[in-house]
Amino acid sequence: MKQAFTGTLALAWVALSRDRIQLPIWIVAITLFKVFVLAAWNGDLTDEELLSVTQFYGVHPAMRLFGLASGPTLGAYVMSRGFVLFAVLIALMSILFVVRHTRQDEDTGRAEYINSAVVGRHANLASAFMVAVGANIVLALLISLVFIFNDLPVAGSFAAGAAYAGVGIFFAGVASVTAQLAATSRGATGLALLALGVAFALPGIGNMLGQVDEEGVRIISSWPAWLSPLGWGQQMRPFAEDHWSLLGLFGFFFVAFALAGFYLETRRDIGKGFLPEKPGPAEAAPSLLNPLGLVWRLQRGAFVGWAIAVTLFSILFGAVSGDIDALLEELEEWTDIFERIGGTDVMIDAAFVTFVGIFAAVIAIYAVQVLLRMRLEESDGPAEPVMATAVSRQRWIMGYIVNSVLGAAALLLMAGLAMGISAGVALDELGTWVSDLVVAALVQLPAVLVIIGIVVAAFGLLPRRVGLIAWLVLAVAIITGPWLAGILDLPEWAENISPFSHAPAVPAEAVTATPILAMLAVAIVLVGIGILAFRRRDIDLPAG
Amino acid sequence: MPTAISIFGLVKNFGSTRALDAFDMTVWDNEVHGFLGPNGAGKSTTIRVLLGLLRRDAGEIDLLGGDPWRDAVALHRRLAYVPDDVKLWPTLTGGEVIDLMGKLRGGLDPARRAEMLDRFKLDPTKKCGTYSKGNRQKVAIVAAFASDVELFLLDEPTSGLDPLMVMAFRETVTEARREGRTVVLSSHIFADVEALCDRITIIRQGKTVQAGTLDELRHLTRTLIEVETERTVDDLEKLPGVHAVEREGLQTSFQVDSDEIDRVLRHLVQFGVKSLHSAPPSLEELFMRHYGDEVSEQKKPEEA
Numbered sequence: 001m002k003q004a005f006t007g008t009l010a011l012a013w014v015a016l017s018r019d020r021i022q023l024p025i026w027i028v029a030i031t032l033f034k035v036f037v038l039a040a041w042n043g044d045l046t047d048e049e050l051l052s053v054t055q056f057y058g059v060h061p062a063m064r065l066f067g068l069a070s071g072p073t074l075g076a077y078v079m080s081r082g083f084v085l086f087a088v089l090i091a092l093m094s095i096l097f098v099v100r101h102t103r104q105d106e107d108t109g110r111a112e113y114i115n116s117a118v119v120g121r122h123a124n125l126a127s128a129f130m131v132a133v134g135a136n137i138v139l140a141l142l143i144s145l146v147f148i149f150n151d152l153p154v155a156g157s158f159a160a161g162a163a164y165a166g167v168g169i170f171f172a173g174v175a176s177v178t179a180q181l182a183a184t185s186r187g188a189t190g191l192a193l194l195a196l197g198v199a200f201a202l203p204g205i206g207n208m209l210g211q212v213d214e215e216g217v218r219i220i221s222s223w224p225a226w227l228s229p230l231g232w233g234q235q236m237r238p239f240a241e242d243h244w245s246l247l248g249l250f251g252f253f254f255v256a257f258a259l260a261g262f263y264l265e266t267r268r269d270i271g272k273g274f275l276p277e278k279p280g281p282a283e284a285a286p287s288l289l290n291p292l293g294l295v296w297r298l299q300r301g302a303f304v305g306w307a308i309a310v311t312l313f314s315i316l317f318g319a320v321s322g323d324i325d326a327l328l329e330e331l332e333e334w335t336d337i338f339e340r341i342g343g344t345d346v347m348i349d350a351a352f353v354t355f356v357g358i359f360a361a362v363i364a365i366y367a368v369q370v371l372l373r374m375r376l377e378e379s380d381g382p383a384e385p386v387m388a389t390a391v392s393r394q395r396w397i398m399g400y401i402v403n404s405v406l407g408a409a410a411l412l413l414m415a416g417l418a419m420g421i422s423a424g425v426a427l428d429e430l431g432t433w434v435s436d437l438v439v440a441a442l443v444q445l446p447a448v449l450v451i452i453g454i455v456v457a458a459f460g461l462l463p464r465r466v467g468l469i470a471w472l473v474l475a476v477a478i479i480t481g482p483w484l485a486g487i488l489d490l491p492e493w494a495e496n497i498s499p500f501s502h503a504p505a506v507p508a509e510a511v512t513a514t515p516i517l518a519m520l521a522v523a524i525v526l527v528g529i530g531i532l533a534f535r536r537r538d539i540d541l542p543a544g
Numbered sequence: 545m546p547t548a549i550s551i552f553g554l555v556k557n558f559g560s561t562r563a564l565d566a567f568d569m570t571v572w573d574n575e576v577h578g579f580l581g582p583n584g585a586g587k588s589t590t591i592r593v594l595l596g597l598l599r600r601d602a603g604e605i606d607l608l609g610g611d612p613w614r615d616a617v618a619l620h621r622r623l624a625y626v627p628d629d630v631k632l633w634p635t636l637t638g639g640e641v642i643d644l645m646g647k648l649r650g651g652l653d654p655a656r657r658a659e660m661l662d663r664f665k666l667d668p669t670k671k672c673g674t675y676s677k678g679n680r681q682k683v684a685i686v687a688a689f690a691s692d693v694e695l696f697l698l699d700e701p702t703s704g705l706d707p708l709m710v711m712a713f714r715e716t717v718t719e720a721r722r723e724g725r726t727v728v729l730s731s732h733i734f735a736d737v738e739a740l741c742d743r744i745t746i747i748r749q750g751k752t753v754q755a756g757t758l759d760e761l762r763h764l765t766r767t768l769i770e771v772e773t774e775r776t777v778d779d780l781e782k783l784p785g786v787h788a789v790e791r792e793g794l795q796t797s798f799q800v801d802s803d804e805i806d807r808v809l810r811h812l813v814q815f816g817v818k819s820l821h822s823a824p825p826s827l828e829e830l831f832m833r834h835y836g837d838e839v840s841e842q843k844k845p846e847e848a
Contacts, residue, residue: 184673186634279669280636284643288636294644298633381631385684388595388625388697389648392617539597542629543588 007119011127026093031142055216065204068234075152075239091171095192098175101128104185132172140165156239163233166250170229173257180264183273203231291399314415318422341486344508353505359415360444370404416441440506446519447499453526460533548726554603563589565750578741579730586750621650624688628699630680632672639668645687657690678704696727734827766799768823774816
């Protein structure tokens, strides 16, 4: 048995050096994110404000979906706002790491090569565990320190860090089992993400169905919350009650998953999984057989994910509309910001201008992703055989542009509809809000089109720089966009850089044709430049 | 004879690197043309120029009567391409990719598709992400040969295939030729080229170094002769075109330039020939003669 682990330390060292960039980036990025989040909330809130925001999260069922209110302290409020998001990020880090160092090695054939050396059967998985657990502990300590430096109670800070590490380590165990079950690394990641999705949904449902105490600051969750590791992390209630004993649950399940992973590993062949790869269609559906259909097929999964997320968040933002006036009375600073962004003192309208604008910026990320896939197909090689067929370069590139534009338009429409319906129900004015918010969302499309135009032009002119340019343009458009420019108090010339600043501020203002037509014209010219340049240049394929 | 492809003085630069340097090549209609050269010699670059994926810097090209850059779409309906390293979409099945490529090329023959799938023992219901290199190559080969086209451009199509599949591939190419189609076969595998090709072009550092039928090229090189005689062979070294003479008793072996064989044989019979073995140069020897110095110098590989 001992031999089965021969070489574990050496492999752990290999894993660390292979991941010497990727893993530190995850850890540093998550830590920095936490630093910024705390900097944004710390110091600004008075005790009364803390009480009212905590009550907002406690009383409103829709808000409970994303956090568990445990009491009116800054630490507890930060945990209720941020725990789920950070726990998901840390779980992702663990899942991707474990799959990368187990199943993916088998797909690439690296594992075969490694296992031909003096290496025990379980050494690879054991080394992945060692590094994954280590990374989670380091990250947990860093996050605890961030809390402590923000003058939060030390015990609560460590409890919070432990809750995060518990979730991360739990999912390292989950990934070790899915890596044995699935036939490919893609499948292993997918199964683990499915588990993460369920773990994300259960505590939200449990908290929504739960009871809130008399003051409205502490939720007693219903049983589904207890079925998920994210739920256990919430129930540790750092900065309120610090239930350390729940760490035992994480530990127990990690050991159970690890043993299951080792056991399954002895029962299967390298490169194969327990779940057979399902056979797909032997013949293509007619809808696949053109460049547009091909891109849609490749993008479909991502689009569905985006559609679900956009719809859920839109419902949520629409649903809080009923309480917005009440909330903003307590927080005057926000009132000023909303007024500036929305250009109106009708708070509810100003708030929706802000929400719709933020959704448009996020949806622009989807549009850009579709276009960057085009570059990936070119630089990785699958574009080569396609362009060797009777598909012209225009038809090929239009497949991506049309998917990008229609995808963004569909997501905006979904956001407007979902937000309109849920706001309409909350405010008892269904017709008005649905039509107002659908229009509000759709008038953002020209701003997204300008960004699409810039990326297409970059793809034609500077294909090797298009990724960098695209993310830079998105970042600038978001930072100088009306919402952040408002918060950061940027001068007007800076705010004018972002196309989103030029979208009509519906529902606060009426729709004006000039900015829409101007942005459409800019987008069309940019796309035209991109297509012309692409038709004239070499295809930048991998060396053959 | 009409030409399927004629290339004259083709130049292609990548930045300051000259990938193709006044390269010439002629492919006749309805021949199987071997295209040989070491890694980085410019084979893939030539094919990509022919496909209109790269734009030439200078030179004349006639591809099926058209210009590969200007008439790309029309020409692509009449040709099929199998890339060197076949990259496919992991979430699509092999069958879907075959149909997609066929349709984008202008349609494919379902009966031919079924026959090719059977011949190459390819399971079309598997996702491309689970295919090995050889299976991905089979997807591209099936997609190409299920199409009704005049010209096949094949870039090292057999590098991932097992010997049985190589035989299936040779059968497929032979059939295509019999049906009047033209094939350009870029390869490192001499056995494939010797078995299939009517004519070959050898490229090195972006230039044509040899072109012609295999027989013609053999005339340009030496034949190895091993002979056993009754008496010791004298004066062999004095004959023109004789090289590397080695004697071991009455056994003599030497190399002779192909156009001097007749004279040398007349000389040999004076000594009472008991047995004679002559080996024409293999393609491999031809190739090594052109690249031997490069192999020994271990030159740095260039961009393909």
